Amino acid sequence: MKPISVIGIGLSLDDLTARHLELIKQADILIGGKRHLDHFKDLPARKKDITKNLKKIIDFIKDRIENSETGLSIVVLASGDPLYFGIGSLLIRSIGADMINIYPNITSVAAVFARIKEPWHDVHVISMHGREQKNALLSALAKKEKIALFTDSNNNPAMVAKLLMENNCSDFQMCVLEQLGTPYEHVEWYELDNAVEKTFSEPNMVVLKRKPVDMNIEPPERPYLGMPESSFDHKDGLITKAEVRAVVISKLRLMPDSILWDLGAGSGSVSIESSCFITTGVIFALEQHKERIIQIQNNKNRYNVNNLEIINTKLPIGLENLPRPDRIFMGGGGRDLGKIIKAASSRLKENGIIVINTVLVQNIEAALQPLEKAGFTTDFIQIQVNNRKDMPWGERLESQNPVWIITGKRKEA
Numbered sequence: 001m002k003p004i005s006v007i008g009i010g011l012s013l014d015d016l017t018a019r020h021l022e023l024i025k026q027a028d029i030l031i032g033g034k035r036h037l038d039h040f041k042d043l044p045a046r047k048k049d050i051t052k053n054l055k056k057i058i059d060f061i062k063d064r065i066e067n068s069e070t071g072l073s074i075v076v077l078a079s080g081d082p083l084y085f086g087i088g089s090l091l092i093r094s095i096g097a098d099m100i101n102i103y104p105n106i107t108s109v110a111a112v113f114a115r116i117k118e119p120w121h122d123v124h125v126i127s128m129h130g131r132e133q134k135n136a137l138l139s140a141l142a143k144k145e146k147i148a149l150f151t152d153s154n155n156n157p158a159m160v161a162k163l164l165m166e167n168n169c170s171d172f173q174m175c176v177l178e179q180l181g182t183p184y185e186h187v188e189w190y191e192l193d194n195a196v197e198k199t200f201s202e203p204n205m206v207v208l209k210r211k212p213v214d215m216n217i218e219p220p221e222r223p224y225l226g227m228p229e230s231s232f233d234h235k236d237g238l239i240t241k242a243e244v245r246a247v248v249i250s251k252l253r254l255m256p257d258s259i260l261w262d263l264g265a266g267s268g269s270v271s272i273e274s275s276c277f278i279t280t281g282v283i284f285a286l287e288q289h290k291e292r293i294i295q296i297q298n299n300k301n302r303y304n305v306n307n308l309e310i311i312n313t314k315l316p317i318g319l320e321n322l323p324r325p326d327r328i329f330m331g332g333g334g335r336d337l338g339k340i341i342k343a344a345s346s347r348l349k350e351n352g353i354i355v356i357n358t359v360l361v362q363n364i365e366a367a368l369q370p371l372e373k374a375g376f377t378t379d380f381i382q383i384q385v386n387n388r389k390d391m392p393w394g395e396r397l398e399s400q401n402p403v404w405i406i407t408g409k410r411k412e413a
Contacts, residue, residue: 008105011181032077138306234267268296316343
């Protein structure tokens, strides 16, 4: 069986080389999107549409490989460049690199930035085409100056504009590039409130570009690990101390796509600092006291943490409705500690980590017992921080309360 030729069309047929066209002309089977195949109606090759059911296409190709004669030539047509958010990587994974030849072409992103005459070496690219990437977009908006988005009929430019407005990201301009490479190509810049009301022709792409900084407007603050207590809205010292916070977050081993439950979140300080590491995942801060819910919201707004969801509930109520977490932090729990740990840890994913803080010796056993009974690998440390205290003729050290930090890791099933 000949290797399968995967050819990037670029923006239009004008981007195809003589070598590309020769391979297409010689194909026995030509696979591609309907708009791509329409360009080659006159060729005798058998045509096969690529639909949303990509598994069906893979199975079709595998069947031809296994049951067809040696000389059969299969060509797959891809938008833009096959290995840039394209079908090329799926084919390599599913069929094997030895059976795939890639013929690259201009990427949609390169073409987009050529149209708007902007350099794109520093652009952050997100594909929302058939993917749930709202949190990834919101995270990028807090840190990036230029973002390019692949869209689809659901994740369209109007939805993107609405999402930005709902999350107070009004410091971005939006450019929508419709039907690139066709006679109906249209490129236009929009303010977000104008884009929300429009219907855009497909296919299209979106570029978001941060507006020039207005020196009269204070930029949002950015969180960092180990911020002082004064950096957070909180009351009466009810906050995880900075040094303990840093150790807790190291024990959680957060990943960019982690789902974190912060149970008994208090002022939300652990949630806020966790956002430094969780960029495409989601953080859920659960707290029963309404005044602390207000504090978490204030801290979320201050540091522009868009992937933080705040829930007012008395634990363990509501845990069953949340997505299963990769990580759990508990800074409280009181007399219900064991019951909350049991309910929360049962939802933790395989190889997930739970970290529990307590200042009470009795709660060490209350935390370890349900975790070990459920088969978790456990560990615990004690941390005590001494802070500088000024005296009339020098300094001394003043001790904080010792804190026990208990870690449990769920074993792989």
